[in-house]
Amino acid sequence: MKQLIISIGGGAFIVVLLYLLDGEGFVLSPPSTVAKVLLWPATVCLYLVGPGPRVGPPDKDFHEWTPTHSLALIVGIGLSWIFYTGLAFAFVKFRSRRNASAPSSQP
Numbered sequence: 001m002k003q004l005i006i007s008i009g010g011g012a013f014i015v016v017l018l019y020l021l022d023g024e025g026f027v028l029s030p031p032s033t034v035a036k037v038l039l040w041p042a043t044v045c046l047y048l049v050g051p052g053p054r055v056g057p058p059d060k061d062f063h064e065w066t067p068t069h070s071l072a073l074i075v076g077i078g079l080s081w082i083f084y085t086g087l088a089f090a091f092v093k094f095r096s097r098r099n100a101s102a103p104s105s106q107p
Contacts (some may be wrong), residue, residue, distance in 0.1 A: 003089035007082045015078035019071070041083060042076025 036043045049072040052064040 003086075003093075007085040007089065010085060011078040011082040014081050015074050018074045018077060039077060039080045041079035042073050045072040045076035045079070048072070 046069060049068055052066045052069060054062065055064045056062040
């Protein structure tokens with residue numbers, strides 16, 4: 001239960017903190033390739049939001065980064081925190097159960 005609170009509470013804390021720091025929209029930008037792979041929940045959230053409004057001439061495919069994209073990125077980072085901490089806690093629990101059930105080699 002403590003691990004669940006840490007995962008969800010930490011994710012919510014990160015979302016609120018990033019939202020407060022990104023008040024003017026200067027902190028967050030579109031993620032790089034490595035961030036797209038590691039923070040895949042953020043990539044999924046950005047995909048669900050869709051591209052922003054078109055900017056520029058019709059022959060160029062430019063889209064504007066909107067506040068909705070910033071919010072999707074913030075929520076995706078929080079979901080990434082929840083996923084990876086949950087994965088780490090599950091791994092630790094699995095290892096501790098495996099070590100507890102192994103026969104001890106004491107004489």
